[in-house]
Amino acid sequence: MDNCIVVTGGAGFIGSNFVNAWLQQGLGKVINLDKLTYAGNLENLSEVQNDKNHLFVKADIGDREVVARLLKQYQPRAIINFAAESHVDRSIHAPDAFIQTNIVGTFHLLEEVRAYWSALTDAAKEDFRFLHISTDEVYGSLSASAPAFKETHPYEPNSPYSASKAASDHLVRAYHHTYGMPMLTTNCSNNYGPYHFPEKLIPLVIHHALEGKPLPIYGDGSNVRDWLYVGDHCSAIRRVLEAGKIGETYNIGGWNEMSNLDVVYTLCDRLDALRPKSKGSYRDQITYVTDRPGHDRRYAIDASKIERELGWKPAETFETGIQKTVAWYLDHQTWVDHVTSGEYQQWVGENYQAREKA
Ligand code: NAD
Numbered sequence: 001m002d003n004c005i006v007v008t009g010g011a012g013f014i015g016s017n018f019v020n021a022w023l024q025q026g027l028g029k030v031i032n033l034d035k036l037t038y039a040g041n042l043e044n045l046s047e048v049q050n051d052k053n054h055l056f057v058k059a060d061i062g063d064r065e066v067v068a069r070l071l072k073q074y075q076p077r078a079i080i081n082f083a084a085e086s087h088v089d090r091s092i093h094a095p096d097a098f099i100q101t102n103i104v105g106t107f108h109l110l111e112e113v114r115a116y117w118s119a120l121t122d123a124a125k126e127d128f129r130f131l132h133i134s135t136d137e138v139y140g141s142l143s144a145s146a147p148a149f150k151e152t153h154p155y156e157p158n159s160p161y162s163a164s165k166a167a168s169d170h171l172v173r174a175y176h177h178t179y180g181m182p183m184l185t186t187n188c189s190n191n192y193g194p195y196h197f198p199e200k201l202i203p204l205v206i207h208h209a210l211e212g213k214p215l216p217i218y219g220d221g222s223n224v225r226d227w228l229y230v231g232d233h234c235s236a237i238r239r240v241l242e243a244g245k246i247g248e249t250y251n252i253g254g255w256n257e258m259s260n261l262d263v264v265y266t267l268c269d270r271l272d273a274l275r276p277k278s279k280g281s282y283r284d285q286i287t288y289v290t291d292r293p294g295h296d297r298r299y300a301i302d303a304s305k306i307e308r309e310l311g312w313k314p315a316e317t318f319e320t321g322i323q324k325t326v327a328w329y330l331d332h333q334t335w336v337d338h339v340t341s342g343e344y345q346q347w348v349g350e351n352y353q354a355r356e357k358a
């Protein structure tokens with residue numbers, strides 16, 4: 001086996017951050033398999049476009065022929081599965097793609113990886129890892145006073161997105177228990193940072209603020225999320241890949257629980273400091289809109305297992321991470337302009353036109 005890994009979904013937000021850091025640290029060859037849906041963008045990989053250790057392949061994780069050929073040809077020592085449909089609001093409007101990629105696609109990928117792994121030598125079998133990237137949303141919603149999600153929390157997914165991710169987690173678990181495959185699963189909280197597609201709260205608010213558009217808050221803005229800087233998430237994944245115990249799940253979080261309103265206030269305040277408006281504050285653009293159906297109240301991650309067992313904890317606080325993020329968006333307006341044309345406009349129309357001002 002070569003020192004080569006396969007990353008799926010490596011042109012998306014977290015996957016591209018992971019691939020960029022992996023190659024910049026000289027950790028070995030990466031085969032990057034991505035379908036390039038609306039969320040996949042080769043510009044996210046421009047930092048590594050001339051790196052000979054990066055091979056990009058445009059393909060679906062469910063395309064068994066392509067997956068089988070790549071595994072045979074490159075003999076990877078690990079697969080890291082980021083590929084997914086990832087946006088809750090889109091899963092409410094059109095769940096089909098979520099079922100196809102997150103469940104059926106993951107199943108096909110697992111089948112080809114099983115065939116590849118089964119044919120390896122005993123030593124190579126032992127070294128191999130399949131790391132599945134999942135979400136805290138599979139655990140459902142917490143009340144204000146409930147303890148944060150531990151890895152043992154029951155699965156109670158509430159959206160088509162989280163239900164499809166839960167199904168894929170169960171498949172990964174089953175392939176370990178049934179076939180003895182060396183699986184690892186990570187469940188993380190809301191990521192933020194560079195290359196985040198501006199349909200998600202943080203990049204959307206930065207983009208809309210600068211464009212002078214309304215900053216849409218679903219409901220009363222009191223829903224709570226835990227926020228994890230994407231660079232910290234990537235370092236946690238590298239640690240789990242290196243030292244995680246086979247068959248285990250690790251929760252990854254930033255220890256930054258915040259209400260949506262507080263997140264938006266923080267963003268407005270940073271922008272007021274870095275790019276002041278001629279009159280007033282960006283906070284003046286905040287607009288309350290009709291809530292998301294079935295909107296989960298609160299997610300909170302207890303990341304003490306990964307700290308205790310693998311010695312990982314996040315390096316960034318919300319304050320330092322958001323400072324870097326806002327600065328990155330201000331410096332990368334061309335990237336934002338490119339991803340907010342075309343299909344993006346159509347989505348914003350669909351999602352926000354239907355939400356009257358609350
Ligand atoms: P993203 O939507 O930005 O990127 C997903 C990538 O997968 C895109 O490049 C897309 O082209 C690709 N893709 C989609 N369907 C595919 C298919 N059938 N075959 C091959 N490639 C396909 O998502 P993200 O935010 O980078 O999330 C990555 C992973 O992390 C997902 O599995 C997601 O569920 C999980 N996750 C994300 C967050 C978050 O805050 N963003 C939080 C928890 C978990």
Ligand code: TYD
Nearest residue numbers: 088190199200201202216217218223225260
């Ligand atoms: P999002 O970034 O879509 O992530 P998730 O739903 O997976 O947590 O949304 C984060 C929170 O922000 C969530 O509670 C929904 C809320 N939200 C808004 O209030 N307004 C918006 O325009 C968006 C996109 C999200």
